[in-house]
Amino acid sequence: MEKGGLHPMIIVGVVLAALLTIAPGLIWLERRMLALWQDRYGPNRAGPFGVLIVLADTIKLFFKEDWIPPFADKFVFVVAPAIVAITVLMSFVVVPFAPGFVVSNINIGILFFLAMSSMGAYSIILGGWASNNKYSLLGAMRGAAQMISYEVFMGLSLMGVVLMAGSFNLQDIVYAQRGLWFVVPQFLGFVIFFIAGIAETHRLPFDIPEAESELVAGFHSEYSGMKFGLFFVGEYLGITLISAVTVALFFGGWLGPAFLPPVAWFALKTFAFIAFFILLRAALPRPRYDQLMEFGWKILFPLTLVNLLATATILLWMES
């Protein structure tokens, strides 16, 4: 904790309240933005600009029958949606929103984030397996393969940043970007991390675990009511998380000209990435499953290694 920092519990409360407001807000934002790019109106009836559509949707979800299929594995079926929400919310613990405004300033910040995102894979796998449904199982297997593969270079692509900052701590990394944002020297790392981030949150175009045109709804076909709602909100929390981490690692975090407070800079940059996520959904088609794996292992993985090697070499050369 920085000197004179707020009590951690206050920060937890503020962050949690902000996130749980942002995630449903994003649902409305995404639907409106998609509509804009596809030349239609989108939800515009409930409330000003249709903002209240999310409220209406939530009420609908609460009153829907929360059905657990008789052929499902009940315990695992119930636990799976909770895992995605828990792991993503836990990851926010290490994200520094402003100087000193971070829940836990631990030294292994990046590793903690990677650990939590790898635990997030369980929600898909267990959800799909417990549903005891062919489509769910196929979605879960795709999801497992995709998330394990992309985790590898997600971690490795960040090591360039760690080398340059000399620390796993996200706050130190932000401070190390005072002179130059890491997106310039680590541009390759940024691109790979962002692509891997899209795959980790299984967003379009990498949403093959839930590809609705082939697998009904993939791993969450059997889910209804608020259990489905948790998967849904978890996805939007994941988008926010990847955007926030990208900003902290590559785009200088809260750093910016002084006419705006640090938190505002952080929120502004994060929002730009969230909008980019949504634009991707509107702009790109979904690759085939084997294309996705090939792209990962044959292109991104070697590039990541080259990036890591080059960064390390240049740093050693500059030192001597």
Add this chain to the structure above:
Amino acid sequence: MELTFYIASGIAIVATIMVITRYNLIHALLYLVVSFLAVALVFFVLGAPFVAALEVIVYAGAIVVLIIFVIMMLNLKEEAVEEERHWLTRDVFIGPAILSVLLLAELVYIIIQGDTGQIATKAIDAKAVGISLYGPYVIGVELSGILLMAGIVGAYHLGRQKKKVVHRFLEHAEE
């Protein structure tokens, strides 16, 4: 901190016992994940945050996911649970129990005899781990590297097959 250590190690022991006694493989693996998480916490409390993070990323995050992946492909259902129930009789536990009791006796003897040091001494960061891995223990790193390479080559050999074209239009184009 000491209380955290005892709670985490207690959870690790209980979870590991549950891993052995579950009939359903996926449930057993879930307890294995809990056990790994508890062990990671033990590492963290003992002052090895880097190893703790790697324990979660590698063991809980990647290896168990791979095992679950294989089990999902095998499609084990009620018959497998029945079979497992059949195998897990009391007689099976006698051999391992004797061995474990011997190990436990040794452990208790060592704890009583020697000075085991305090819990949470000094935090060992990533740099220290890296220096010791590529310093005194470099031969171990190299050997495990060779072992993994052998695994990759073996998997490539087993998985290699000629590309089959099933579509009648593409059959000639691929020649």
